[in-house]
Amino acid sequence: MEFVAAILACVIAALSGFVAGGRWAPGPIIGALMGIPIGLFFAAAYFTLALWVAQTWPHLLQAHRVGLCAAGVLLVGAILAAIGAWFGYRKSLGASLF
Numbered sequence: 604m605e606f607v608a609a610i611l612a613c614v615i616a617a618l619s620g621f622v623a624g625g626r627w628a629p630g631p632i633i634g635a636l637m638g639i640p641i642g643l644f645f646a647a648a649y650f651t652l653a654l655w656v657a658q659t660w661p662h663l664l665q666a667h668r669v670g671l672c673a674a675g676v677l678l679v680g681a682i683l684a685a686i687g688a689w690f691g692y693r694k695s696l697g698a699s700l701f
Contacts, residue, residue, distance in 0.1 A: 605664055609649060609672035613680045616645035620684030624691030631692050638688030642681030649676045 620638035628634030650673040657664045 605653065605668040605672045608653065609676045612645050612649040612676050613642075613683050616642045616676075616680040617683035617687040619645070620687030621691040621694075624688030625695040626691075628688060628692045628695075631689055634688040634692040635685040638685035639681045641688070642684035643677065645684070646673065646677040646680050649673060649680075 620641050623637055623641060624634035628637055650669075653664060653669045653673065657666070657669065
């Protein structure tokens with residue numbers, strides 16, 4: 604359950620980075636740098652929601668897995684959001700994604 608929520612947080616971070624890069628980025632490097640705080644925000648949101656679920660329903664989540672998945676979302680979510688912002692900037696120019 605923790606792993607599925609972590610993957611969902613990474614996907615949402617990447618999509619948010621794509622949207623932000625396409626709408627607000629003045630350049631590709633700045634867009635990628637904008638994506639990093641977006642990924643960090645979703646990592647914090649994942650960890651906050653995981654703590655809330657763990658306190659509300661005891662014995663539903665394992666603390667060790669939540670910590671590992673939060674660390675993974677912190678790293679992978681920021682990278683995916685930065686890549687998404689870069690692709691979003693390219694798409695806003697009318698260029699193909701690859």
